[in-house]
Amino acid sequence: MSETKNSASKKAPIFVLGLAVACFGALAWYVSSRPAVPMANTDPAVTSNAPTDEVDVPKQQDVTTLTPNYDGGQFGTKPDTKESPKGQDPMVFALNDYLDKVPAVPKDANVKTVTVKEGIATIDFNEEIYAGYGTEDEQIIVRGLLRVMAQFPEVKSVLFTTEGQPLDSLGAIDLSSPQPVEKS
Secondary structure (H helix, E strand, C coil): CHHHHHHHHHHHHHHHHHHHHHHHHHHHHHHHHCCCCCCCCCCCCCCCCCCCCCCCCCCCCEEEEEEEEEECCEEEEEEEEEECCCCCCHHHHHHHHHHHCCCCCCCCCCEEEEEEECCEEEEEECHHHCCCCCHHHHHHHHHHHHHHHCCCCCCCEEEEEECCEECCCCCCCCCCCCEECCCC
16 A cells, blocks of 8 residues: 555656646747737827827817015915917916016026926926026026916926926026925
């Protein structure tokens, strides 16, 4: 009887090894013989499945525009509602409207684009934004832009760039990392 038990215990590992080889072979056959399935695009920057020759034109939208107020060391803003022009990004419109109302900002300075990815809006300015601002002017610009962006629920923080390059500062405020939006 001990010979039968010993013989069975020697066959078990061989059986398990054979079963493993068979499973591996079946898996290899399955992978090599199944048809290729294209993967879905998971890039969050892609917002449309439209053909590349079509342009996604932003729709008209009511946006809150802000007018800056800096009185006695206290920064404030006065809200108003405007309709963004058809074909213009509502974020870009609202930001440029704000910049136009800040006397220290050169008239040629403006926001070129805004992109949002994972809650971070990247605001890209033209190079005319550099004008050597004082501390109060810089605060009016940065805090106002952060307040403008707070109206867009998909935006949690803001990163600033100029002509696609990181904007580290407009004066004294460190802008090298995303800044949280600021509720009025």
